[in-house]
Amino acid sequence: MSTFDIRDDEINAKEVLERIRENIQSRKKTGAYSEPILNSLIKNSEKKISPAVNGMTAKDLEYLTSNYDVQNRSYVISSHRHVTGSFLVKGRNLVNGEVKRYVDPAFAQQSEVNACTCRILTELLGKNEELSGKYERLLTKNEELFGNYEESLKINEKLLGEYEKVAEKNRELDSKINALDAKFIELDKIMKNVTSDFLASSKNALASTAWGQYYSQEISEEDLLGNVNHHNHFISVVEEYAQKASGNRVPKLIEIGIGTATMSIYFSRQKYEVMGLDNDINVIFNAITTNRRLGGHANFVMLDANCLNQFKHKYFDVAFSQGTLEHFDNEGIVKMLSKQLEAAKYVVFSVPSIHYPKREFGNERKMTTEEWEVILKDGGLNIEKLEYYREDTQIVCVISDKTE
Helix, strand or coil, X not given: CCCCEECCCCCCHHHHHHHHHHHHHHHHHCCCCCXXXXXXXXXXXXXXXXXXXXXXXXXXXXXXXXXXXXXXXXXXXXXXXXXXXXXXXXXXXXXXXXXXXXXXXXXXXXXXHHHHHHHHHHHHHHHHXXXXXXXXXXXXXXXXXXXXXXXXXXXXXHHHHHHHHHHHHHHHHHHHHHHHHHHXXXXXXXXXXXXXXXXXXXXXXXXXXXXXXXCCXXXXXXXXXXXXXXXXXXXXXXXXXXXXXXXXXXXXXXXXCCCCCHHHHHHHCCCCEEEEEECXXXXXHHHHHHHHHCCXXXXXXXXXXXXXXXXXXXXXXXXXXXXXXXXXXXXXXXXXXXXXXXXXXXXXXXXXXXXXXXXXXXCCCCECHHHHHHHXXXXXXXXXXXXXXXXXXEEEEEEECCCC
């Protein structure tokens, strides 16, 4: 509060004092001043009250904070009279002290209320600023989430469009599959009719022969290994020319006249691509059963050896047979080997020699290597190798085109 001087000599101090006392007494009676509050205010009337002020408060709050103290502690009582002035000043100071005793507690209480109000307003403004910041962040987050929601809607619409396209493709594929199924059913009927007509016209000549009965016995793993060991040299020759013809890829072999199918099954288990061919359905059936039981990977086809031109030219690397050609005459031997050379790059065959001690099933021609050489050369075939093995009881021969 600013300092002021009381210079009016006409003021009756005693009258003023009496009126102040009367007012205070009347206010006391109404309960405006309770003794505990007055005593507390009197004791703390000189205590400085300093409310915390936030630097970011508004102008009104700054004004209230700077003017919360309504007490005036810096005023001066003086008089311009030279003679009686000093007595008047002393009298007035006495009156002023009485006034302060009753008035200062009220002013101190009001100042305390003002300070508390300023502190509360300051805290409220600070809290308001904090909440405003959180509100702004929530708005920003809400906008971000809304943006993500809209993006998700766009993605969902795109996925829905893709799903419709895929569904349409699936419907088209289903339609094509149904059409193919109908075609397959139709072709199956045609194949069955053709097979039936063919078997009927040939009076089952290709369907079943005496060889089917001869090779009907069950073949064991021991039987397979025994046959492989017996013809070990022949097998090594087949492998040599298969590797020579195939290079770095998997060799392709075809066996003509499969018998027990042990040779085809053995090669298929050695990472060769093998097809076994025979004209007896029972031989084929037994071969398939044995192949499955002994863990082979060969494929078997019922086809006459004279129909090898059904395969792509030189599709196989080696066409081989064991114990087959000795059952044909010279013309049949040359014809069969020529057909095999159309389907394969090399033909390797094994037959029993004249020194073979036993007579097997069927009409066998046991000859020397010289006799075989005459037959093959007279037929215009190119001999790569012709030799005995297994103590001269067996003959192995390799032929190829003259251009090879």
